[in-house]
Amino acid sequence: MSEKEAESRNPSELQDVFSGEPMDLRPGSDDCYKCSTCDTECPVAEVDDDFPGPKFQGPEQWRLKRKGDHDIDDSVMSCSNCMRCDNACPSEVPLSQMHNTARGKYVDEQMSKLSREYIRNRILSNYGRLAPLASKFPRLTNFVMGLSVTKFVNEKVMGITSQREFPDFATETFTDWWEKRGGKATSKERAQEARTKRGDAAENDDKRVAYFHGDYSNYNTPEVAKAMVRVFEQFGYEVAVPDQRCSGTPMFANGMMDDARRAAKFNIETFAALVEQGYDVICSCTSCSMALRQEYPELYSFDGTAKVAANTFEALEYLRVHEDLEGELADSSVPESEFGELAYHAPCHAKNQGLDGQAVELLSALDGTDPVDVGDSCSGISGTYGWKSEKYDTSMKIGDEMFEHMEDVESETGMTECPTCAMQMNHGTGYDIRHPLEVLDSALVN
Amino acid sequence: MAIEDDVVVIGGGLAGMTTALSAAREGSRVRLLSHKESTLRFASGLIDVLGYVEGEIVSNPFETISALPDEHPYQKVGEDGVRAGLALFDSVADYAGDHTDRNALVPTFGGRIKPTARYPKHTAPGLASDERDTLLVGFETVVDFDAPVAAEHLRETVPFDVRGVTLSFPGEFRTDAKITRLAHALDKNERVEIGSSENVSQSEPVRIALAEKIKPHLGDAERIGFPAMLGEDHPEDVRATLERKLDVEVFEIPMGPPSLPGMRLEAQFESALKEAGVRITTGNPVVDFESGDNGEISAVVVERNGAAIPFHGEQFVLATGGLVGKGIDSDREGVREPIFDCRVPAPEDRYEWSEDGAFDNHAFARFGVQVDDELRPLDSAGEPEFENLRAVGGVLGNCDVSAEKSASGVSLSTGTVAGRKASDEVNP
Numbered sequence: 001m002s003e004k005e006a007e008s009r010n011p012s013e014l015q016d017v018f019s020g021e022p023m024d025l026r027p028g029s030d031d032c033y034k035c036s037t038c039d040t041e042c043p044v045a046e047v048d049d050d051f052p053g054p055k056f057q058g059p060e061q062w063r064l065k066r067k068g069d070h071d072i073d074d075s076v077m078s079c080s081n082c083m084r085c086d087n088a089c090p091s092e093v094p095l096s097q098m099h100n101t102a103r104g105k106y107v108d109e110q111m112s113k114l115s116r117e118y119i120r121n122r123i124l125s126n127y128g129r130l131a132p133l134a135s136k137f138p139r140l141t142n143f144v145m146g147l148s149v150t151k152f153v154n155e156k157v158m159g160i161t162s163q164r165e166f167p168d169f170a171t172e173t174f175t176d177w178w179e180k181r182g183g184k185a186t187s188k189e190r191a192q193e194a195r196t197k198r199g200d201a202a203e204n205d206d207k208r209v210a211y212f213h214g215d216y217s218n219y220n221t222p223e224v225a226k227a228m229v230r231v232f233e234q235f236g237y238e239v240a241v242p243d244q245r246c247s248g249t250p251m252f253a254n255g256m257m258d259d260a261r262r263a264a265k266f267n268i269e270t271f272a273a274l275v276e277q278g279y280d281v282i283c284s285c286t287s288c289s290m291a292l293r294q295e296y297p298e299l300y301s302f303d304g305t306a307k308v309a310a311n312t313f314e315a316l317e318y319l320r321v322h323e324d325l326e327g328e329l330a331d332s333s334v335p336e337s338e339f340g341e342l343a344y345h346a347p348c349h350a351k352n353q354g355l356d357g358q359a360v361e362l363l364s365a366l367d368g369t370d371p372v373d374v375g376d377s378c379s380g381i382s383g384t385y386g387w388k389s390e391k392y393d394t395s396m397k398i399g400d401e402m403f404e405h406m407e408d409v410e411s412e413t414g415m416t417e418c419p420t421c422a423m424q425m426n427h428g429t430g431y432d433i434r435h436p437l438e439v440l441d442s443a444l445v446n
Numbered sequence: 447m448a449i450e451d452d453v454v455v456i457g458g459g460l461a462g463m464t465t466a467l468s469a470a471r472e473g474s475r476v477r478l479l480s481h482k483e484s485t486l487r488f489a490s491g492l493i494d495v496l497g498y499v500e501g502e503i504v505s506n507p508f509e510t511i512s513a514l515p516d517e518h519p520y521q522k523v524g525e526d527g528v529r530a531g532l533a534l535f536d537s538v539a540d541y542a543g544d545h546t547d548r549n550a551l552v553p554t555f556g557g558r559i560k561p562t563a564r565y566p567k568h569t570a571p572g573l574a575s576d577e578r579d580t581l582l583v584g585f586e587t588v589v590d591f592d593a594p595v596a597a598e599h600l601r602e603t604v605p606f607d608v609r610g611v612t613l614s615f616p617g618e619f620r621t622d623a624k625i626t627r628l629a630h631a632l633d634k635n636e637r638v639e640i641g642s643s644e645n646v647s648q649s650e651p652v653r654i655a656l657a658e659k660i661k662p663h664l665g666d667a668e669r670i671g672f673p674a675m676l677g678e679d680h681p682e683d684v685r686a687t688l689e690r691k692l693d694v695e696v697f698e699i700p701m702g703p704p705s706l707p708g709m710r711l712e713a714q715f716e717s718a719l720k721e722a723g724v725r726i727t728t729g730n731p732v733v734d735f736e737s738g739d740n741g742e743i744s745a746v747v748v749e750r751n752g753a754a755i756p757f758h759g760e761q762f763v764l765a766t767g768g769l770v771g772k773g774i775d776s777d778r779e780g781v782r783e784p785i786f787d788c789r790v791p792a793p794e795d796r797y798e799w800s801e802d803g804a805f806d807n808h809a810f811a812r813f814g815v816q817v818d819d820e821l822r823p824l825d826s827a828g829e830p831e832f833e834n835l836r837a838v839g840g841v842l843g844n845c846d847v848s849a850e851k852s853a854s855g856v857s858l859s860t861g862t863v864a865g866r867k868a869s870d871e872v873n874p
Contacts (some may be wrong), residue, residue, distance in 0.1 A: 035703040037487060040626040049620055049627070056622075087729055088483050192814025293751050310752025321448055321755055353750060361725055 016048045025062055025101065028094040030381060032059040033164045038085035038095055043348075044078055044380035047397040054085035058098035062233055065102075072106040077117075078391070079103065081253035083290070091188070099299040100252050107255030111354045120159045123255040124384040128215035128246035128263075131169070133164070135219045138169035161392040164427055167419075174213055176221035178241050187229065187239045197234035210240045210274040211311070212267070214247055214288040216419040224419075228315055228338050234445050235323050241371035247291035250384045252299075265298055271312075272304025281312040284437055286350040286417045287383065289314050295355065314359050314370045314417070315437055326365055333367035333444040339439055341411040342371045345402055347418035348378050359415065359436045366443055371415060374405035379416075381424035385437035390396040396428070403428040415439070448612055450758040451477040451725065452536035452688055452872040453865070454746060456732045456785065457765030457773065459485040461839025461857035463715045465763045468534060468865025473870050477757055478724050479748060481731040484712045485771065490700035491674070491707025492552060492859070493535060493543075493564035494521075495528065495849025507855070508547045517844040519856045522819055523863045530866075531858030533872065535564060538718045542570040543792025551575055553612035555591045555673060555699050555700060559633040561851060566707050568681050572671050572697035574604050581667035582610040582699070583660060587621055590629070605640075611663045616640065616655035625675050629706055632684045633677040653684060674698040674706045679838055681710065727757070732766075732785055742834045744784070761834050761868035763860065764788070764815075768840035768847075774813055776789070781813050788815045788823040788831050790843065807849075814843025821864045834862040834871070 033053065038046055039053035057076055064070045076099065085095040099159050111118050123130070134141040152161035192202045209232055217225040244267055251260035256303045263362055269294075271281050283289035292312040296305050319325045342363070347354035360371045380398030385391050406414060414431040416422050422433040451731040453469040455462050458480025466478040466510060496507035504510050511520045511528065536544050541564045543550050548560035551574040559574050572580070582600075584593030597610030619639025631638070637649040640658075650658075659671065670688075676698055677684040688696045700707055719726065737758060737796060738744035747754040764786065766773030775784045781799075782794040792813055793799060799810045815823040815837045822830040823837045838860035840853065845851035 035488065036624060036703050037483070039624045040487075040704045040709075041483070045624065046627070046630070052620070052622065053624065090482055090485070090488065251525070294755065297751055306752060313753065317755070324448075352729060354727055356729075357725065357727055438754065 019127075024099055025094065028092075028098065029059040031091045034152050035090065036281070037088045037090065038093075041084045043084065043380065043398045044080055044083060044394065046393050048078065048145075051075055054079070054095050054099070057102065058085070058095040059093060062098055064203045067409060068318045071110055072102050074106070074110070076106050078394075079253070080378075080380075080385040080391075080395075081249075082382050083352050084348050084378065087352050089287045090358035094298065097293075100255075100257075100295065100299060103255035104257035105255075108257070111255075116157075116159055120383070120388070122256060122259075123158070124160070125250040125254040125256045126246075126259060127250065127384075131215055131219040133376055135169045135173050142166075143167045144361055145244050149398040155389055159389045160387055161186045161389045163392055164387060164423070167216075167423060169219055170222045172222065173271070174225035175241065177226060177415060184238070184240050187233060189342075190233040191236050191238040194234055199238060200236055205234065205278055207235075207237045207278075208240065209237050209318070210242060210279040211258045211284045212244060212247070212281055212288055212292065214239065214244075214283070214284040214285045217284055221419060221435070222283055224435040224437055227294045227445075228282070229318070231315070231437060231440045232282070235319060241275060242269060246287040247285075248295065249287040249291050249336060252291070252295055253383055253385065257299075257383040261300070264291075267292070267301045267303055268296060268300070268305050268308050271308045275304070275307050278317065281308060281309075282315050282318055283312065284315050284345045284417070284435065285353065285396065285419060286314060286353065287420075289354060298373055302352055311369040312323050314353065314355050316362060316440075317355055319440075320358060320362060329362060329440075329443060330365040334369050334439060334442045336368040338442065339413065339434070341368040341409055341432065342369055342413055342415040342439075343374050343407070343411075343413065343425075343431065344371045345374050345379055345416045345421055346376065347416055347421045348382075350417055351376065355417075363436065363439055366439070368440060368443075372409050373416075374402055374409065377401040377405075379421040379424040381420045381427075383420050386420075386424060395424070399424055399428050406431060434444060448745075448756060448758055449477070451475045452759060453477070453761045453763065453868045454479065454757055454759035455763045455765055456727070456746060456841070456864075457767060457771075458482070458604055458728060458842075459765065459767055459771065459839065459857065460489070460715075460854060461767075461861045462763075462765035463719060464531065464534060464858050464861030465838055465865040465868075466724045466763055467538070467701075467715070467718055467722055468862045469761075469763075469869040470599050470719070470724045470865075472799065472866055472869035472873070474761075474869040476722075477722045478719065478726045479732055479746070479757060480726065480728045482728070484715070485713070485767070486701040486708045486712040487871075488704055489854075490554075490570075491566055491705055492560065492562040493541065493606070493854040494561070494851040495532070495549075495563035495855030497561035498849060501849075504549060505561075506548050507563060515844065517816070519817075519842045519845055519860050520852070522817060522821060523859045527863045527865075528859040530854060531587075531855065531860075532563065533732070534862045535858050539564075539714045540567060541565060541567075542567050549838050553596075553600055553604075553671065553699055555701050557596035557598060559600075563855065566698070566700075566710070567674065568674070568698040568707070569683060569700060572602075576669075576696075577604075577606045578668035579666050580669050580671060581660075581664060582608060582612065582671045583663075584612045584629075584673060585615040586612055586617060587619070587623060588625060588673055588675065590780055591699070597694065607666070609631050609665070609667070613659050615661075616652055617657055618651075620668065622659050625673075625701070625704060625706065626678060626709075628674045629678045632675075633680045635687070641861040654691060655667060655688040657688055659853040660692060664692065664694065668830075669694050669695040669697060671697050671699050674701045676708055677705075678709055681706075687701050730755070733833070735762075735786060737832075741832070743786070751761040760872050762832075762836070763864050763868055764835060764837040764841055768814060769810065772841050773841040776810075776813075781810075781854040783815055783823070784811065786831060786835060788835075790815055808846075811846040811848060812844055814841055814845075816843055820867060821860060836868060838864045
């Protein structure tokens, strides 16, 4: 790591030479040379003329705040936290970190805790706290959430758009399935069987992963989480599924920094202990992995934060580094009737981690499917963003380019790693949306 | 095992993309690793080969290459290499200038004249060798281009009349609207408000509204120059509408970042790379490498907050740029190439790295790795640092590409040659 990178990564340890105060985000702000490339990559600024863009939200607003006589501009709430600006910046300015910090401060100091916006955002960002209740009565919840009267009330009272269909809650959560299946012990057995079949040593402590499934694949799309478990076991990995909370992604995006801090602390403590024992952490949602790998180390310094970040990987990424995934896929096939042409959208948070090309690259080798990249635009939903009544139109305008490119694909099946991108893809085109792990499951697991 | 390709190219700028394309077209399986979005969006979009030698303007680069010092990258690849680089470029981009070996003279946004080998078709009608009278149009909110000042500067050097006028861009865009926002409005020909009559607001397609604004200022001008912002996706259509409405030729003046001509060129390269089957991975920096048993490089390692991912290959090409691109790093102790620690010679006394005047002949401008005729970086004994590593573009030393106006030419020629050589090693 160069001296400069070290500076921008550990600003909390630096001090202003005159005041002796911590440097905070100063070095990052000074690194901005106003090339404006971030502004040209911002999907919100592209469709919303009232949004001043990441260069303002980040380094410029930070400077304005230095003297303390400026409020945070309320436009910070229109940032969708897609983090594309981070990837665009040629100068390592920590833009999304600045946005998260500013948004947290805005919500703390300038937003009324009694306002509809605050209450709505708090509910949306704490979906993981409500989901357990809903999933106790999944059929009833699905029925009630689908009622037009529910949507009407949500729209009028809560400011949650009635244009979207609430995702169904699964009748059995992933963790219920996991426990019923025998948890870690069963996983260990299956992994050992697979290793023996592959001609590897049955005992292998290196092949242990801890799964960060996140709330969505637990409550809404357990088939993705089950696919993860089966695929990893197939390659001889023992899977552990520890208790966990929401990654914090929706909380960062809504400036609910206290909620996010509590969730992050729990997750870091849990997973750091497993990393200590030799586990690597695997995610199947690119926003979850983004949180563990980037937002946690940018915002927190709990013991083990850096260790968790350095040992967290996306499912496909991990397998492709450690196994001959491409080779095995080349020798396999999936039913063309089920998969066939897949309109693949790379989530912004995959792009930011350098993972946007891998699904198409890997699955191109597989018989029975033909993944087609639908371009590098943002899907527009950005988690909770597209659920807000006042953001719905912006969200759909951003998504337009992706919908168009999806329509160009012959079949009516899409693919992505991000559950909310999947919602948006389905909402805009009616396509059925699959996760790459489901394709792997079909191809590789007997 | 793992992520494996024939040729791994490190760096996603013009040099890296050229190398990747060249190797892939020779039949290799190629991986392009780029830390960030391509640097082309910071580039003017002009393709300079050799504009100045020792402060003297060059009219024909090919007649001048042989006069360059032996260690100059152009001498390593020869005239053939430079021509091969331009041929590859011409196969990718829809540019003008390939009809001659001579440099064209393109007006810049500061009102200077720049010698260049290739230029976008949208810039072609503006050449200084064409003596038609010219109107330059700038916009109040596009502050990087001051049309009257640029015109005043140009008048000092060109044999035709140039005037400049600053107008407000039609419609109610933000005062700080991004240049891409205005370009996209022109692409889509969005309707904009043009005032009201009898309390009913009137609107018009933005291209038409723009032409109407310019008409009163046209005078005897036979061509109009705009800052390069006439559309990102459909610049031909934007220009055609303006030309039809104004009955004069329209051209673009290349601008600084974010540069529309650079973005258009990036898009053209991206589709060429896709077609050639190059596998692109963007988002993380290459920070280290792994070596095999024989001392060759077996993989390069990208890193993200402590997580390391190796990319294996048989041949590697370093295209990480110079001091500005971070392919060369320096501190008070010395100058280095940070990934492979290839030797970068520099005077021990760092006060010898630079001269007093901003535009003096600085040593630092020529810092970079030293290579043999195979473009392999050399150690202090003059031996290749690694048998399977080549270096291209800005990371190369012994040329001051800013002063020479040779950055694009060095990237294209060394990239094309190194890509071919790397591929030949894999598939002899």
